[in-house]
Amino acid sequence: MSSIDLRTVDLKAINSMTKYPSIPTYHRLDPRNGGLLEECVEFTGPVTLTEKIDGTNGRIVVLPDGSYLIGSREELLYARGDLIGNPALGIVDALRPVAETVGAAAADERLTVFYLEVYGGKVTAASRNYTGSRQVGHRLFDVAVLDEPAALLDWPAERIAAWRDGGGQRFLSEDDLLGRASVLGLATVPRLDTVAADDLPREVEKMHAYLTDRSPRTLVPLDGPAGAAEGIVLRSADRSVIAKARFQDYERTLKRRTSRR
Template sequence: MTALITERDLRALNSLTKYPSIPTYHALDPKNGGLLEAPTDFGDGTVIATEKVDGTNSRIILLPDGTFLLGSREELLYAQGDLIGNPALGIVEQLKPVAKTMTAVENFNLIIVAYLELYGGKIGGQAKQYTSDPAAFGWRLFDVATFPQWPAQLEWQSQQIASWRDGGGQSFVGEDELAKFAVEAGLPVAPRLLDEFYADALPRSVGDMHSMLVDVLPETRVWLDDKAGGRPEGIVFRTPDRKVIAKARYQDYERTLKRRGGAR
């Protein structure tokens, strides 16, 4: 357990720093899980496209006292100094050495959370798309959030924290700050697939978005060896300030087009 965070704080800290769900670019039909012809509105600014890696969502939580905690999307797994860590999905084993190199990152009395996708190994059914070696892992930074009001927030009740988080209360850094943090922390980022482009270039229809997936990301860009399958999960679109974010996954579009009789 770190000196700064008490056992009483852990439940609040876990909830405070959980990563929110990314909505689908085309809305999901609640009746059958297919996609509707209702795309996300990205306004009229620029958009950034990155590969969505299919692994397990992981957290490195940097505390103001220079210590860190590690977590999956749902739970905390390790605090610096613990003799035993939760072995779930290999997160602690793989990311503890990474986190130790990040403790020098200047945080200005903030709690900073780096969100990474840990992939490969035996993580999920798609691990074989990235590696043929069950002992090989990779990780990619895809978001960073800061928590300047953490002392007061750790005193909040669980319902208040959940409402704040689900209402978009977390403060994620923009693209430029993310890139700077990645360099300072020595972390590779999720691959950028295109130069910044304007939102009006995004496909409007389900069929056209499927075509964009095929054209822009025919295979993964985060191979761990050349014997892997190479099938990518999809693309995440975001504005540079991260005010709007959405995902387009191959499986959603293929399932929808197959149902419509138009799969290619």
């Protein structure tokens, strides 16, 4: 594969091909009012449950030569060697030391993207659930590998977006993700349990109770007492199916149902 030169590459294309895709809610959202419907995502086999941390998505894009880019969910913020980086949400400051480590270790003939949740500080209104002194933390939650990224660079923006949203990115399986994190010394989002798909609640009310039982408080406080968790992310073993379940969606839905009675 030909090298990718940061000085000449189309950064808009790199940005688009490495954005994190949207994750559906476990119970489908009603487009009319944002409430949850009783229809849920179908899983088979073992399902890994991880804590959903209330922060902001950050990504480290490692190019084949070991150089790297740091980005938020929507835009690239910093390239290795930049004198000035975009300070948005403290993502660059939080992830630059990590990028220096993984940039050297992950360099190969592919393009690798590390997706991390950056939380605490002033990142979100829920930061107080993780820190009382505005500390900032990060946890790895996914890794994608693009085997032939150079081939995508000549595609029009619409084609890249369609490829990404259609599942074109190749994500590591649960076992491979944990193995990669271990080798690189990266802390992952907390694993809560692995359960059989048939044991997952299918009703909205029962899923709310399931969340309360499985993840009532965060497992990754940065200092002080642990506050409320945001919810749970559900993944199949090969990561072909993924969904999120957030307390706020279930509480809003059940409150609306109660008010109608």
